[in-house]
Amino acid sequence: MSLIEINNLKVHYPIRGGFWNRVVDNVKAVDGVTFNIEAGETYGLVGESGSGKSTTAKAIIGLEKATSGTVTYKGKDVIQAENRRKLHYNHDVQMIFQDSLSSLNPRKRIEDIIAEPLRNFEHLSKDAEKLRVLQLLDIVGLDPDALYKYPHQFSGGQRQRIGVARAVATHPRLIIADEPVSALDLSVQAQVLNFMKKIQRDFGISYLFISHDLGVVRHMCKNIAIMNRGRIVEMGSREDIYDHPMHIYTKRLLAAIPETNVTHRKEHRQRRLEIEKIYQEQHQRYYDKDGMAFPLTQVSATHAVALPPDEAQQYRQNKRNEGVTI
Numbered sequence: 094m095s096l097i098e099i100n101n102l103k104v105h106y107p108i109r110g111g112f113w114n115r116v117v118d119n120v121k122a123v124d125g126v127t128f129n130i131e132a133g134e135t136y137g138l139v140g141e142s143g144s145g146k147s148t149t150a151k152a153i154i155g156l157e158k159a160t161s162g163t164v165t166y167k168g169k170d171v172i173q174a175e176n177r178r179k180l181h182y183n184h185d186v187q188m189i190f191q192d193s194l195s196s197l198n199p200r201k202r203i204e205d206i207i208a209e210p211l212r213n214f215e216h217l218s219k220d221a222e223k224l225r226v227l228q229l230l231d232i233v234g235l236d237p238d239a240l241y242k243y244p245h246q247f248s249g250g251q252r253q254r255i256g257v258a259r260a261v262a263t264h265p266r267l268i269i270a271d272e273p274v275s276a277l278d279l280s281v282q283a284q285v286l287n288f289m290k291k292i293q294r295d296f297g298i299s300y301l302f303i304s305h306d307l308g309v310v311r312h313m314c315k316n317i318a319i320m321n322r323g324r325i326v327e328m329g330s331r332e333d334i335y336d337h338p339m340h341i342y343t344k345r346l347l348a349a350i351p352e353t354n355v356t357h358r359k360e361h362r363q364r365r366l367e368i369e370k371i372y373q374e375q376h377q378r379y380y381d382k383d384g385m386a387f388p389l390t391q392v393s394a395t396h397a398v399a400l401p402p403d404e405a406q407q408y409r410q411n412k413r414n415e416g417v418t419i
């Protein structure tokens with residue numbers, strides 16, 4: 094049995110409009126996602142911005158309400174909050190966020206930030222708690238005087254280490270890492286990634302590693318799923334995805350990885366342009382097949398107002414033709 098099984102997970106956001114503010118459409122942020130994570134592995138979830146990766150992560154951890162589907166942990170569906178409590182799911186599954194500055198409370202000292210999950214789940218004595226926080230600081234390579242400092246007094250890489258210390262405090266079985274290094278410089282990225290690997294070896298943790306960067310994912314993940322517009326378009330081992338990509342979207346993402354070898358640059362650019370052209374054609378068909386008049390991002394609540402006036406008018410007209418009051 095896998096550590097966690099995600100089956101046909103959907104998160105649809107309603108779009109309201111018209112005089113009665115009724116639901117006129119849905120943004121299908123996640124639309125039928127299925128994958129499993131094995132104990133001790135790092136599973137990669139890759140896709141461009143807006144493909145639904147973060148919403149998938151939030152639905153798995155329970156920060157976002159799933160419209161339908163199941164997330165099975167220890168044989169039970171943890172979409173039900175009651176099961177989450179019973180199975181110690183909130184203790185066993187932790188998250189690391191991309192933006193360490195906004196995910197760490199700026200008014201709290203590092204001691205309190207790292208101790209927070211311990212206070213929620215383990216109820217240790219004051220001394221035992223302090224000792225544990227000091228051990229965690231040591232594990233992530235920070236000095237004991239960090240205890241009394243605030244998040245803004247650290248660099249981005251150090252803050253991300255603090256996020257990791259907080260996530261591993263309760264010895265979780267799975268850490269969902271949502272773009273954990275994309276805000277960092279390349280050299281610091283490598284440091285944090287290697288460090289995450291070390292923690293994994295030491296503690297036997299699994300990761301769901303979310304990124305838009307196929308270069309980084311290659312370094313971290315054995316199995317990978319490629320996400321586009323709320324769906325997984327391709328999944329497989331690292332070798333399958335990098336050496337024999339099947340889906341045009343995967344090929345396009347791969348072609349976008351910068352080519353460092355100068356002699357291959359021209360060839361690479363040519364290949365990238367060809368793939369981009371095929372993608373544009375298929376992209377159009379993708380929408381037609383789904384019967385959508387506009388790209389998903391354009392019908393989302395946040396983007397609907399940003400439509401050019403003539404397209405917005407056309408959109409409303411199409412909706413009226415479908416019998417929707419708008």
Ligand SMILES: Nc1ncnc2c1ncn2[C@@H]1O[C@H](COP(=O)(O)OP(=O)(O)OP(=O)(O)O)[C@@H](O)[C@H]1O
Binds near residue numbers: 106141147149394
């Ligand atoms: N609360 C919301 N209401 C309406 N639409 C939303 C909401 N949250 C996300 N979306 C839409 O869902 C889609 C997926 O968003 P999501 O943040 O999961 O993508 P992502 O792949 O994680 O992108 P990024 O890496 O930029 O965060 C986007 O089109 C976004 O506009």
